[in-house]
Amino acid sequence: WYHDNLTRxxxxxxxxxxxxxxxxxxxxxxxxxxxxxxxxRGKDSVKHFHVEHTGTxxxxxxxxxxxxxxxxxxxxxxxxxxxxxxxxxxxxxxxPRQVEEPSIYESxxxxxxxxxxxxxxxLVPNAPSLGTKEGYLIKQGKIVKSWKTRWFTLHRxxxxxxxxxxxxxxxxxxxxxxxxxVQFDYSQERVNCFCLVFPLRTYYLCAKxxxxxxxxxxxLRWKLSQIRKxxxxxxxxxxx
Numbered sequence: 163w164y165h166d167n168l169t170r171x172x173x174x175x176x177x178x179x180x181x182x183x184x185x186x187x188x189x190x191x192x193x194x195x196x197x198x199x200x201x202x203r204g205k206d207s208v209k210h211f212h213v214e215h216t217g218t219x220x221x222x223x224x225x226x227x228x229x230x231x232x233x234x235x236x237x238x239x240x241x242x243x244x245x246x247x248x249x250x251x252x253x254x255x256x257x258p259r260q261v262e263e264p265s266i267y268e269s270x271x272x273x274x275x276x277x278x279x280x281x282x283x284x285l286v287p288n289a290p291s292l293g294t295k296e297g298y299l300i301k302q303g304k305i306v307k308s309w310k311t312r313w314f315t316l317h318r319x320x321x322x323x324x325x326x327x328x329x330x331x332x333x334x335x336x337x338x339x340x341x342x343x344v345q346f347d348y349s350q351e352r353v354n355c356f357c358l359v360f361p362l363r364t365y366y367l368c369a370k371x372x373x374x375x376x377x378x379x380x381x382l383r384w385k386l387s388q389i390r391k392x393x394x395x396x397x398x399x400x401x402x
Contacts, residue, residue, distance in 0.1 A: 163256035164230075165189045170199070170210060176257060177203040180388065184254030188213070188230065204251035294318075295381055297374070298327075300352070302366040309352070309368070316381065319389060321358075336360070339389050344382040346375070358382070 165173070168189040177185050181203045191197035191212060198213040200222075213233065214221040220233055227233040237253045296315040301323065303310065312323040312333065319339055322332040336358070343359040347366060354375040355368040369375035 163187045163258060165257075165259050170201070173199075173201040173210075174208045177201060177208050178206070181257055182255060184252050185257050186234075186253045186255070187257040187259075202251050202253060209251060295378070297378075298370075299323075299378070300368040302350070304363065314367075316385075319385060321382070336365070338382070338385050341382075341386060344379055344386060346379065 163186065165187050166189065168176075168187070170189075170192060173187060173189055177187070183203060183205060186200060186202040189199050189201065191199045193212075196215050198215060198220075200211040200213050202209050202211065211222065213230075216226075218228075220227045220230055222233055225233075225236070227236065234253055234256070294315065294317045296313070298311055299314050300309045301312045302308070312325065313327045313329065314321060314323045315332075319337065321336040321338060323334060323336075324332050340360055341358050342361075345357060345359075347355045347357040350366060350368070352368045354370065354372050355366060356375055356379050357367070358365045367378075369378060
């Protein structure tokens with residue numbers, strides 16, 4: 163669960179997209195060479211706590227520990243307090259370093275449901291803006307095969323597209339649990355295209371650049387792999 167040079171932004175994306183309440187990881191702090199940051203997910207936000215390495219021990223607030231393992235064991239039983247809200251956070255689930263993550267987390271937009279001054283009861287129950295990606299893509303029409311630019315947002319397992327970035331209501335919301343494949347598409351006259359295969363329709367989309375198309379494909383494929391993984395775990399639990 164030590165992630166070395168992981169950035170604050172990427173840590174939030176990992177914990178919000180794929181963690182749960184009490185998931186945590188340790189990383190190097192961006193502030194000082196002798197500091198580490200303990201990033202912990204509590205409800206729908208991620209808190210970051212400084213851990214100072216003195217050379218012989220690890221200082222955390224008023225506490226001092228001989229090892230990181232001792233620190234984690236302590237706070238697995240003694241809750242941390244989220245600085246802005248007073249929310250209690252317990253270290254329950256170490257987030258392992260050896261997992262397959264998409265390489266595009268630096269470009270994933272991360273939002274948190276908590277804002278300064280809010281309390282636990284003010285949390286948005288189903289915050290839509292956790293580890294997400296958004297941007298303009300060109301989409302082919304279903305009946306008239308013309309191409310139109312649409313604003314796409316990816317939140318959790320839902321891909322929505324809007325007329326433009328200012329629109330409040332989506333034209334359509336696609337449930338990724340029903341999607342069977344995401345792949346590059348070379349059948350169109352346009353470049354940088356990919357498609358999403360659903361039971362009743364295949365959606366054809368194009369990005370402005372190959373890099374952008376690759377980013378969308380990577381995160382969408384990763385989402386599908388997580389959906390399949392959850393489904394397999396659920397089936398295994400039911401069968402046992």
